Amino acid sequence: MKHQGFNPSLFTIEKRELNLSNEALVQIMQAVLLKGMPFRFQAKGISMAPFIKDKDIVTISSIKNDKPRFGDVTAFIRPESGKLILHRIIGARENAFLIAGDNEPDTNEQIPKKMVLGKLTKLERDGKRIYLGLGYERFIIALLSRTRLLSYFVFPIWRRIGTIMRRPTR
Numbered sequence: 001m002k003h004q005g006f007n008p009s010l011f012t013i014e015k016r017e018l019n020l021s022n023e024a025l026v027q028i029m030q031a032v033l034l035k036g037m038p039f040r041f042q043a044k045g046i047s048m049a050p051f052i053k054d055k056d057i058v059t060i061s062s063i064k065n066d067k068p069r070f071g072d073v074t075a076f077i078r079p080e081s082g083k084l085i086l087h088r089i090i091g092a093r094e095n096a097f098l099i100a101g102d103n104e105p106d107t108n109e110q111i112p113k114k115m116v117l118g119k120l121t122k123l124e125r126d127g128k129r130i131y132l133g134l135g136y137e138r139f140i141i142a143l144l145s146r147t148r149l150l151s152y153f154v155f156p157i158w159r160r161i162g163t164i165m166r167r168p169t170r
Contacts, residue, residue: 017042026077026084026117033062033118040122047101048073048086051133051141052123058086059122066119068097071138073120076111086120088138090146100145102133108146 020028025041032039038061043052052058052073060075068074073088076099091098096110123130133141144150 022083026082029060029075029084029117033060036062036064038062038121039118043086047104048088049103051102052086052120053125056130057124058120059124060118061121063116063118068116068119071142073134073138074099074116075118075120076116078109079112079115084117088142088145090142098146102141102145102150 029039029041038059040057040059043056043058044054046054058075063074068089070089070092073086074097075084075086076097077083078085087099087101089097090100090108093110095114096112097116098108099111100108120134123134141150
């Protein structure tokens, strides 16, 4: 995608990763989002599985004109560590969001709203766009996460589906 003379191919090497420190990733993301452009990168970790898996490609967009809401997955900076995290909003207070990882039902935390960089607007896995967890079902996922019931409902079903899909075909 070219934008006002910007050619991303000048900054990428095909089939190679550019490994950045957390600090560098946050700084680049902030600069890109400040310009109103979406920021795309590879997710690391399993705290949002099964909806966002390790090595999925996520696109984060600015929240300047589209404030994060209940159920949205946000990119934020954890205040105590400065680490970039992707988690779902499961509640809101006046100056903070209650946020949790879909795969971490017992780790709800309050994040000051000023620490939220953007929200997830696109998810890709193995070159295909993934919609599950980003549509209207995000409200149900957030509600189940907030009540700590997500692991009771989603994960057993997800494991069963995964087992069925991995069976060899005849």
